[in-house]
Amino acid sequence: MTDPTITRTRTHNEEVAALFLKHSSRIRGMILSMQPDFARADDVLQETFLTVSAKSEQFKFGTDFLSWVYQIARYKVLEDRRRSGKTTEQLSIASIESLLATGSGLLDDPQEERVEALKGCLTKLSPKARQAIELRYAREHPASEIATVLRWTVDSVYVALSRARSLLAKCINEDLRSKGVTI
The missing domain is CATH 1.10.10.10 (Winged helix-like DNA-binding domain superfamily/Winged helix DNA-binding domain)
Incomplete structure (x- = not known):
């Protein structure tokens, strides 16, 4: 018999992933506004997805999903800038x-x-x-x-x-x- 907690968690994680995919073009656009290099922006998008997947249990349905993901993406862009040593002037x-x-x-x-x-x-x-x-x-x-x-x-x-x-x-x-x- 399957543990209901595992099933519930798996469903929650899958729903969060589906929301990410649904809004991926908006998330990518936000990332591009801070990181105009397409290749690096795509890398940041992938890193954001991995973090969202890892932290999916922290997301509560009924709250603002995009705000939550945008915050994660902002941190990922900042990490990318620190790693690359680039601090391009971009309007937020x-x-x-x-x-x-x-x-x-x-x-x-x-x-x-x-x-x-x-x-x-x-x-x-x-x-x-x-x-x-x-x-x-x-x-x-x-x-x-x-x-x-x-x-x-x-x-x-x-x-x-x-x-x-x-x-x-x-x-x-x-x-x-x-x-x-x-x-």
């Missing part, structure tokens, strides 16, 4: 989302100058790059939907978003330096 998802979020509380943020710089830098992007950024961060579309809207391939969307984030990060840092703001 939180920075872009905070800019694109609406609401009066945005200007009360202690990083108001950074947000203002980001607003100015967004206007310097090409119209298509700006549209891709808006679709991804303001409207939360996955890369596959952005590709359909813009009539691009999914890989082209990832490349365009990566380039746009790099340009935004560089522009923001230059703007802040020119104003004497410590970065």
